[in-house]
Amino acid sequence: MTREEIRQAVVDIIEELAPDEDVSNLDNAVRIREQIELDSMDFLDIIMELRKQYSVQVPEDDYPKLGTLDGCMDYLEPLMKDK
Amino acid sequence: MFNKKRIVITGVGLTAPNGNNLEEFRKNILDKKSGVVNFETRHLGEVHAGVCNFDTSKHQKKKELRRGTRAGSISIYCANEAVQDANLDLSEMDTTRIGVYVGTTEHGNVETENEVHNMSLFDNDTKFWSHHHNPRTVSNNPAGEVTLNMKIHGPHYCIGAACAAGNLGVVQGYQQLLLDEIDVAICGGVSEVIHTFGIFIAFKNQTALAHHEDPTKASRPFDRDRNGIVCSEGGCLFTLETLEHAEKRGAKIYAEIVGHFTNSDAKDFVLPDGDRQALCMEGALKNASLQPEDIDIVNTHATSTPMGDVQEIAAVKKVFGERDGLYVNNTKSYIGHCMGAAGTLELAGNLPSFDDGIVHCTINCDNIDPNCEYKNLVLDEHVKVDNIKYLLCNSFGMLGINSTLIVKKYEK
Numbered sequence: 001m002t003r004e005e006i007r008q009a010v011v012d013i014i015e016e017l018a019p020d021e022d023v024s025n026l027d028n029a030v031r032i033r034e035q036i037e038l039d040s041m042d043f044l045d046i047i048m049e050l051r052k053q054y055s056v057q058v059p060e061d062d063y064p065k066l067g068t069l070d071g072c073m074d075y076l077e078p079l080m081k082d083k
Numbered sequence: 084m085f086n087k088k089r090i091v092i093t094g095v096g097l098t099a100p101n102g103n104n105l106e107e108f109r110k111n112i113l114d115k116k117s118g119v120v121n122f123e124t125r126h127l128g129e130v131h132a133g134v135c136n137f138d139t140s141k142h143q144k145k146k147e148l149r150r151g152t153r154a155g156s157i158s159i160y161c162a163n164e165a166v167q168d169a170n171l172d173l174s175e176m177d178t179t180r181i182g183v184y185v186g187t188t189e190h191g192n193v194e195t196e197n198e199v200h201n202m203s204l205f206d207n208d209t210k211f212w213s214h215h216h217n218p219r220t221v222s223n224n225p226a227g228e229v230t231l232n233m234k235i236h237g238p239h240y241c242i243g244a245a246c247a248a249g250n251l252g253v254v255q256g257y258q259q260l261l262l263d264e265i266d267v268a269i270c271g272g273v274s275e276v277i278h279t280f281g282i283f284i285a286f287k288n289q290t291a292l293a294h295h296e297d298p299t300k301a302s303r304p305f306d307r308d309r310n311g312i313v314c315s316e317g318g319c320l321f322t323l324e325t326l327e328h329a330e331k332r333g334a335k336i337y338a339e340i341v342g343h344f345t346n347s348d349a350k351d352f353v354l355p356d357g358d359r360q361a362l363c364m365e366g367a368l369k370n371a372s373l374q375p376e377d378i379d380i381v382n383t384h385a386t387s388t389p390m391g392d393v394q395e396i397a398a399v400k401k402v403f404g405e406r407d408g409l410y411v412n413n414t415k416s417y418i419g420h421c422m423g424a425a426g427t428l429e430l431a432g433n434l435p436s437f438d439d440g441i442v443h444c445t446i447n448c449d450n451i452d453p454n455c456e457y458k459n460l461v462l463d464e465h466v467k468v469d470n471i472k473y474l475l476c477n478s479f480g481m482l483g484i485n486s487t488l489i490v491k492k493y494e495k
Contacts, residue, residue, distance in 0.1 A: 044214050
C-alpha cells in the first residue's frame with residue numbers, strides 16, 4: 001500500500017468508528033482526537049481494526065505514534081507496504 | 084408514613100414486537116396482530132421470535148449505538164419516549180433527583196457470545212477480544228446507557244429478577260419515590276434475549292421452546308397443543324412520580340400504583356409453584372388493601388408452556404374464584420415472552436382499558452386445554468366492560484421469583 005492508501009485505510013476505519021463525524025477534511029499533521037470526537041476506547045478500536053483487517057500488530061508502547069495521520073502513515077508504511 | 088404518598092404513572096415509552104409506542108401497541112393488540120416472526124439465530128438456525136423494529140437513531144447517535152448494547156439501545160429508546168410522553172423537560176429539572184431502574188432477565192450473554200465467536204475467527208487469539216466487553220456486560224449497562232444518553236445524574240441500576248424483572252423495576256422506582264430519594268423514576272424492564280443463541284438452545288434442550296408452522300400462532304397460552312415459549316425482545320419504561328409532583332405540573336396520569344408483592348418459591352430452578360403464585364397475588368391484594376372481588380382484569384404471566392399455564396390458572400382460580408366481572412387475559416399470545424420487559428409491556432398493553440373500556444382477549448387458543456378451563460378467561464374476542472378500575476399483572480421467573488403489581492384507574 002502507498003502512503004495515501006494507508007491514510008485512506010485509517011480514515012475508513014475512523015469513519016466506521018465515528019459515524020457521526022465528518023472525516024473528509026482531516027489534517028494529517030494535527031492529532032486526530034483534536035479534530036473529531038474520538039476517545040481512548042475508540043483509539044483502541046483503530047488498533048483492533050488494523051489487527052483484524054491488515055494483520056498489523058502495534059505494540060502498546062507505539063500507540064502514541066499513531067496520534068496523527070502523518071504519524072500513522074510513517075509508522076504503518078513499512079508494515080503495510082506489501083499489503 | 085410512606086403510605087400517604089400516592090405514586091402514579093405519567094409516561095409510557097415502549098417497543099414491542101408489534102408496536103413502537105403505546106397507541107400502536109394497543110391498536111395492534113385490538114386488531115389481534117401478532118409480532119412473532121421467524122428469526123435466524125446462530126447455531127440453531129430458524130426459530131420463532133418477537134423482533135422489534137424501533138428507530139434506533141431517533142434518540143441515539145450512531146456512535147452510541149456502536150459502543151453500546153441492544154439492551155442499552157432499547158432502554159434509551161424507551162426512556163426518551165417515556166419522558167417525552169410525560170412532557171418532562173429534563174433541562175429544567177434537577178437531574179440528580181431522577182432515578183433509572185431497569186429490570187433485566189439476564190445481561191451480558193449477547194456480548195459474551197459475540198466475543199467468543201469473534202475470537203474464534205482469529206484462532207482464539209485473545210488480542211481480538213474487544214476492550215468494550217466490560218462496559219457492555221456490567222449488570223448496570225442498560226440503565227447506565229440511559230443516564231449517559233439523557234445526562235441524568237441520579238441513581239441508576241438494573242434489577243435482575245428473571246422474567247419478573249419488569250415488575251420489579253417498577254417496584255424499585257415506586258419505593259424510591261416513597262423514600263423521597265428521587266422526584267421522578269424512569270423504570271420498568273427490557274429484553275435483548277433474541278440476540279443470544281444460548282437462551283433459544285437452552286429452552287429447546289429443556290423442551291420448552293415453541294414451534295408452529297405459523298410463527299404468529301406459536302405463542303398460544305392455554306391452548307391444548309401449546310409447546311413452549313416464544314423468546315422476544317422489547318422494552319417498556321414508565322415515568323413514575325408522586326401524585327403531588329404530577330398534579331403540580333399538570334401531568335397526564337395513566338394510572339396509580341396501589342399494590343405490589345414479591346415472593347420466592349424456594350422449590351425449583353425452573354418449575355413454577357402455583358401455591359406460591361397464589362400467595363403472591365394475595366400479598367399484592369393485601370398490600371393494596373383490596374379484596375379479590377375488587378379486581379377487574381388479571382393479566383396472566385402464562386408463557387405457553389404445558390406446566391406453567393396450568394399452575395397459574397389454578398393459582399388465579401384459588402385467589403379469585405369464578406365470578407362475573409372478572410376478566411383474565413394474556414398478552415404474550417400477541418408478542419411472545421419479552422422476558423425482562425414482559426411485566427411492564429403487558430401492563431402497558433392493558434393500561435388503555437381504563438379509557439377505552441375494552442379487555443383484550445388471549446389469541447391463538449384454538450382448543451382450550453381442559454386443565455386451563457376457566458370461566459373468566461377472555462379468549463378469542465375482546466370484551467367491552469364499563470368502568471374498569473383495577474388491573475392486576477403477574478410476572479414470574481426462574482429460580483422461583485413471583486411478582487404481582489396492581490394499578491388503579493386514576494381518580495382524584
